[in-house]
Amino acid sequence: MxxxxxxxxxxxxxxxxxxxxxxxxxxxxxxxxxWKLHRTVDRSPPEQPYPGVSILKPLTGVDPNLFSNLETFFTLDYPSYELLFCVENEHDPAVMLVNSLIHKHPHIDARLFTGGLRVGVNPKINNMQPAYLAAKYPMVLISDAGIRMRDDSLLDMVQHMRDDVAIVHQMPFTCDAEGFAGVYEKVLFGTAQARLYLGADFLGINCHVGMSSLVRRCALEEAGGLRAFADYLAEDYFMAKDIVSRGWRMRVASLPALQNSGTRSVGALQARLxxxxxxxxxxxxxxxxxxxxxxxxxxxxxxxxxxxxxxxxxxxxxxxxxxxxxxxxxxxxxxxxxxxxxxxxxxxxxxxxxxxxxxxxxxxxxxxxxxxxxxxxxxxxxxxxxxxxxxxxxxxx
Structure with a gap:
């Protein structure tokens, strides 16, 4: 008893x-x-020039918001960056959309890579690998197709990149949307997900979600480059784990990542969860x-x-x-x-x-x-x- x-x-x-x-x-x-979120971004001229950033955009298919989402990357308030669009299939409708944006904004350094390069199981890394190898700047921003950027988002991320920091990532959140699926998505990412994400970051626990993540390229190369994580579907978690284990730090940006998928549904969100x-x-x-x-x-x-x-x-x-x-x-x-x-x-x-x-x-x-x-x-x-x-x-x- x-x-x-x-x-x-x-x-x-x-x-x-x-x-x-x-x-x-x-x-x-x-x-x-x-304390952390939505802090004012310093737009004053820096003492040292900001580093150049290569933005990798892996794309598959087209949804109703893709054009407007991608266009926000052509209007970033940042002095030196390039846009590297990655499409697995040259017949994907995203190819035509990207070409139209490149034509519309000829002053932006933008290139399209099709076909990918198989280096492992993860299709996202396979899709990005040729663009990653061609990237010319010391900072790499990996950004999912459904992300919508404020004009000062990249500046905010770079300002968090101190000498001992190798990864600056945005906390997942969502754009405003109509319908119950939009309410459900915003409530989920603004409450339970935000609580655990911020709590983990405060406690120094790996909470890295790679939908919008700025990485110091030299630190990524120390870990073997993108291909080192191509046999994992959660490549973002293992990338952060490896880089932090080498003595680098990781920080969360002040501005959340604004997911803006054009096809929201309760079923699709639950399948993702x-x-x-x-x-x-x-x-x-x-x-x-x-x-x-x-x-x-x-x-x-x-x-x-x-x-x-x-x-x-x-x-x-x-x-x-x-x-x-x-x-x-x-x-x-x-x-x-x-x-x-x-x-x-x-x-x-x-x-x-x-x-x-x-x-x-x-x-x-x-x-x-x-x-x-x-x-x-x-x-x-x-x-x-x-x-x-x-x-x-x-x-x-």
């Missing part, structure tokens, strides 16, 4: 400790966001056990039970207060990340927040039950540690 009692109390203490730690992360992330969850589980298997404790509902239920066991608290009122305070703190976090009021009502926020929180455990469960990863037209299986193998690979890249 006594071992059972000790086991119950052990689990109860574990849940209470996890609950306290998560609330400390809430406070830490919100405070850090108020499942893919990310599978990658995290393969890279760090303990995440499968600990990740539910970062979510409001599972953590609140466990803490409510634990409070009843340890302190005689009523579980239901404890749980309801927990959810209410979590909801209010997420509203404050979203306002901080948005740098103002979000483009929807509090009722819409409530609906998006409830949907996001209720779906999170099911997204993780789906990732555990189906280990294969679908990425566009390809399918992969991951080994423990994150190395990927393509299933039914194409004979020719």
């Amino acid at each position: 006594m071992p059972m009692v000790y086991t119950v109390y052990g689990f109860a203490i574990f849940f209470i400790v996890a609950w306290v730690c998560l609330w400390l992360i809430h406070i830490m992330a919100y405070s850090y966001s108020k 499942r893919r990310w969850a599978r990658l995290r589980i393969a890279m760090v298997p303990t995440m499968a056990l600990l990740e539910p404790l970062t979510e409001c509902m599972p953590l609140g239920a466990g803490a409510a039970w634990a409070a009843g066991q340890l302190f005689g608290a009523e579980p239901l009122p404890f749980f309801l207060v927990h959810v209410l305070v979590w909801f209010l703190s997420d509203w404050l976090m979203l306002r901080s990340v948005q740098n103002g009021s979000p483009p929807f009502t509090k009722v819409q926020f409530l609906l998006g927040w409830v949907w996001s929180e209720c779906c999170a455990p099911f997204v993780l469960a789906a990732a555990l039950l189906s280990p294969e990863i679908s990425w566009r037209t390809r399918c992969y299986r991951l080994d423990w540690g994150g190395r990927a193998h393509e299933l039914n690979p194409k004979l020719k890249f």
Whole structure:
């Protein structure tokens, strides 16, 4: 009987400790966001010239916002940069769109690379490899197709690049969009994702997401260049891990990365979240056990039970207060990340927040039950540690 009692109390203490730690992360992330995000970019002339930046833009297909997204890179307020567009297939409709932008902005140094170069499993790195080899500047910005840039975003990133820093990355966020999918996406990236991203950065944990990442090329070459990470689908995580292990530092920029996909849907976002969850589980298997404790509902239920066991608290009122305070703190976090009021009502926020929180455990469960990863037209299986193998690979890249 006594071992059972000790086991119950052990689990109860574990849940209470996890609950306290998560609330400390809430406070830490919100405070850090108020200090870190949306700081004024210094546009005064520097004492030393800013380094040149080679911007790699891997593209596949065209969506309704691609033209306007790409055009923001032609209007950056930065003295010296080149645009290197990468398209895997020369018959891809993105080729015509890129050529039209190059023709429209002849004063910008821009080139198009087609065909890619197969150096591993990761199609994004294969697509970028020829442009990376041709890049002429000491800084490389890897930027996904769906990113929309403010004119001062690149300047902000470069100003964070100190002598001991090798990676400056933007925290993932989203542009304003209409419809429930747009609300869901903004709530997700402005609350749960932002909290963990900022908390990890504050604590010095690798949270690198490569959708908009400025890398010092010499540091990347020390690690073997892009091709060194071509056998991983989560190349951004392993790139940061390798570079930081060599003594370099990593920083988050003040301006978030503005994702602006032209085809938003709840299903597409959840498929993306499942893919990310599978990658995290393969890279760090303990995440499968600990990740539910970062979510409001599972953590609140466990803490409510634990409070009843340890302190005689009523579980239901404890749980309801927990959810209410979590909801209010997420509203404050979203306002901080948005740098103002979000483009929807509090009722819409409530609906998006409830949907996001209720779906999170099911997204993780789906990732555990189906280990294969679908990425566009390809399918992969991951080994423990994150190395990927393509299933039914194409004979020719």
